[in-house]
Amino acid sequence: MKKQDKILTVILLAALFIFLIIANLFLDAYIKRVLNLCAIYTILALSMNLINGFTGLFSLGHAGFMAIGAYCVGIFTLPISVRPANFYIEPMHPAIANVELPFFVALLLGGVLAAFFAFLIGAPVLRLRDDYLAIATLGFSEIIRIVLTNMQSITNGPLGIKNIPTTANMWWIYGVTLVTVIFLVLLISSSYGRAFKAIREDEIAAQAMGINLFRHKILSFMIGAFFAGIAGGLYASMLSTVDPKNFIFTLTYNFLLIIVLGGMGSVSGTIISAYIVTAGLEIMRFFDEPLSIFGVSIPLFRPGLRMVIFSICLMIIVLFFRNGLMGNKELNWDMLRGLFSKRSKRIKGGEAR
Amino acid sequence: MTQGPILETKSITMRFGGVVAVNNLSIEVNKGEIVALIGPNGAGKTTAFNMITGVYTPTSGKIYYEGQDITGLRPDQITEKGIARTFQNIRLFKKLTVFDNVLIACHLRLKSNFLTAALRFRQYRREEQRMREQSLELIKKFGLEKYKDDIASSLPYGLQRRLEIARALATQPKLLLLDEPAAGMNPKETEELSAFIREIKDEYNLTVFLIEHHMDLVMEISDRIYVLDFGETIAKGTAEDVQNDPRVIEAYLGVDDNA
Numbered sequence: 001m002k003k004q005d006k007i008l009t010v011i012l013l014a015a016l017f018i019f020l021i022i023a024n025l026f027l028d029a030y031i032k033r034v035l036n037l038c039a040i041y042t043i044l045a046l047s048m049n050l051i052n053g054f055t056g057l058f059s060l061g062h063a064g065f066m067a068i069g070a071y072c073v074g075i076f077t078l079p080i081s082v083r084p085a086n087f088y089i090e091p092m093h094p095a096i097a098n099v100e101l102p103f104f105v106a107l108l109l110g111g112v113l114a115a116f117f118a119f120l121i122g123a124p125v126l127r128l129r130d131d132y133l134a135i136a137t138l139g140f141s142e143i144i145r146i147v148l149t150n151m152q153s154i155t156n157g158p159l160g161i162k163n164i165p166t167t168a169n170m171w172w173i174y175g176v177t178l179v180t181v182i183f184l185v186l187l188i189s190s191s192y193g194r195a196f197k198a199i200r201e202d203e204i205a206a207q208a209m210g211i212n213l214f215r216h217k218i219l220s221f222m223i224g225a226f227f228a229g230i231a232g233g234l235y236a237s238m239l240s241t242v243d244p245k246n247f248i249f250t251l252t253y254n255f256l257l258i259i260v261l262g263g264m265g266s267v268s269g270t271i272i273s274a275y276i277v278t279a280g281l282e283i284m285r286f287f288d289e290p291l292s293i294f295g296v297s298i299p300l301f302r303p304g305l306r307m308v309i310f311s312i313c314l315m316i317i318v319l320f321f322r323n324g325l326m327g328n329k330e331l332n333w334d335m336l337r338g339l340f341s342k343r344s345k346r347i348k349g350g351e352a353r
Numbered sequence: 354m355t356q357g358p359i360l361e362t363k364s365i366t367m368r369f370g371g372v373v374a375v376n377n378l379s380i381e382v383n384k385g386e387i388v389a390l391i392g393p394n395g396a397g398k399t400t401a402f403n404m405i406t407g408v409y410t411p412t413s414g415k416i417y418y419e420g421q422d423i424t425g426l427r428p429d430q431i432t433e434k435g436i437a438r439t440f441q442n443i444r445l446f447k448k449l450t451v452f453d454n455v456l457i458a459c460h461l462r463l464k465s466n467f468l469t470a471a472l473r474f475r476q477y478r479r480e481e482q483r484m485r486e487q488s489l490e491l492i493k494k495f496g497l498e499k500y501k502d503d504i505a506s507s508l509p510y511g512l513q514r515r516l517e518i519a520r521a522l523a524t525q526p527k528l529l530l531l532d533e534p535a536a537g538m539n540p541k542e543t544e545e546l547s548a549f550i551r552e553i554k555d556e557y558n559l560t561v562f563l564i565e566h567h568m569d570l571v572m573e574i575s576d577r578i579y580v581l582d583f584g585e586t587i588a589k590g591t592a593e594d595v596q597n598d599p600r601v602i603e604a605y606l607g608v609d610d611n612a
């Protein structure tokens with residue numbers, strides 16, 4: 001990295017820091033929540049992009065991995081004193097009833113468990129034909145939700161868990177997001193990241209170059225699942241509740257939209273797009289509410305319309321903007337400088353005339 | 354070191370349903386040799402390569418590398434043992450840069466795990482540095498330096514073939530398999546290629562086993578030649594032996610109108 005770029009990066013981080021201080025002090029709770037959600041979606045989309053965009057696998061299991069992390073934090077950070085009030089239909093299973101973990105430990109445990117489940121699904125599928133990965137992960141994410149709904153004494157079943165300590169404030173969420181982004185960028189730019197891309201480009205050639213396909217695919221898949229678990233943990237703590245309905249597999253399509261829009265194989269594209277899509281989904285909420293103009297209710301506006309619009313967006317992107325915002329390129333300082341100097345030139349040109 | 358041949362196939366056969374692509378092929382390649390495998394289209398040459406490199410497991414027969422049975426190993430395991438190859442229809446990592454193409458082929462010798470690599474531990478930084486130096490050296494050697502940061506698919510055809518050889522060498526092989534390295538080259542380029550193959554063979558201490566249709570190239574550089582036709586080995590020996598073999602002449606006359 002050039003010295004100037006280093007300075008710019010430090011300035012950017014400082015700006016983020018100052019922004020967080022200001023946001024924490026002055027923004028209202030709703031906007032803060034949306035900003036937090038954007039960061040959490042960034043982790044989810046980036047980790048999914050590692051699997052789908054960088055390694056060329058097709059996984060649809062992110063909602064499931066996220067659920068594992070969310071429940072881990074929900075169950076283990078819930079103060080023992082409030083557990084009876086939560087688990088009133090059936091008391092918590094004695095094996096875990098008195099286990100309370102610090103937030104960070106529960107968060108990591110959620111990630112590790114998600115990675116473990118990724119191994120269980122990935123080991124048979126990735127060894128044979130990874131065309132089946134999409135089906136297997138989709139099935140998994142539905143099964144995990146059904147299991148969570150039915151393990152009454154562990155997950156409190158369909159009632160979900162409430163009053164989870166909201167340890168994950170803006171600092172936690174942005175801190176973890178920053179660490180995730182840095183880790184994934186470093187991983188992708190390492191020799192392992194190059195091996196992932198080689199597999200994406202041409203499996204036969206990659207294997208002929210001595211790359212163990214199974215080992216690298218499962219590695220990428222497990223790392224992706226790990227971070228999905230982490231994001232799920234942050235999500236649970238941010239909302240202070242978990243509910244199996246939060247993790248319906250359509251949630252995964254949100255992340256898919258983010259990475260397709262941002263560019264399969266672009267970290268910066270994914271980050272930008274995570275903010276656009278998450279904020280967009282919030283803004284589009286009004287589509288789901290009944291709408292009446294001059295007393296005439298428009299029948300189109302009903303719950304679900306948001307998802308229709310959403311699917312149309314996805315189709316338009318896939319049909320007309322194959323590469324998304326960034327393709328597989330990365331935003332860097334040189335590019336920004338280029339943009340800036342072009343603009344300043346244009347301004348100067350305008351002055352000259 | 355083992356005294357026997359570096360590569361030996363013992364009557365390997367490959368059947369695809371009813372088609373016998375290669376039948377009872379027995380080949381020996383000795384250390385330091387350049388051996389060619391020739392034959393008309395569809396004779397089973399590429400299939401033989403695919404068996405040796407683990408893409409296909411032979412229906413029957415055994416393959417030995419440095420005296421070790423490698424039959425049924427995965428392609429990456431075979432590459433790790435020291436056999437590298439190029440493909441008849443170039444298979445570069447098309448959207449990646451020339452440099453990355455070569456760098457990726459160094460990955461198999463990496464000792465760091467993904468964590469120490471991502472966290473840029475000292476050991477990894479050293480390994481990365483070494484891989485970059487090696488790749489750069491290869492790229493220079495192959496005259497690709499000025500295309501270093503270009504996307505592989507943007508190179509002219511001949512250079513893509515070169516890059517594929519450079520990439521294969523980055524895996525640090527002892528035995529190099531080339532599947533029609535001169536395909537699509539004009540006579541001058543072909544001549545340069547044959548000199549180049551000799552040069553890299555000496556410089557990197559290689560044994561070369563190649564498939565080729567350009568007879569001038571084959572006759573000029575091969576120590577020994579095997580001839581396949583419809584999966585059967587119809588002749589073997591020096592260039593002279595093979596050229597005068599009536600069955601070879603017949604096989605080629607039967608297929609090539611301009612032979």
Ligand SMILES: Nc1ncnc2c1ncn2[C@@H]1O[C@H](COP(=O)(O)OP(=O)(O)OP(=O)(O)O)[C@@H](O)[C@H]1O
Nearest residue numbers: 369372374392393394395396397398399400401441
């Ligand atoms: N995977 C496969 N499935 C079925 N048949 C195959 C397969 N691979 C090769 N064959 C058949 O095996 C025979 C030999 O093919 P191969 O590609 O080995 O020939 P070749 O000698 O390399 O020919 P060329 O000079 O055209 O490259 C052909 O008849 C081909 O159709």
Ligand SMILES: [Mg+2]
Nearest residue numbers: 398399400441
């Ligand atoms: Mg062939």
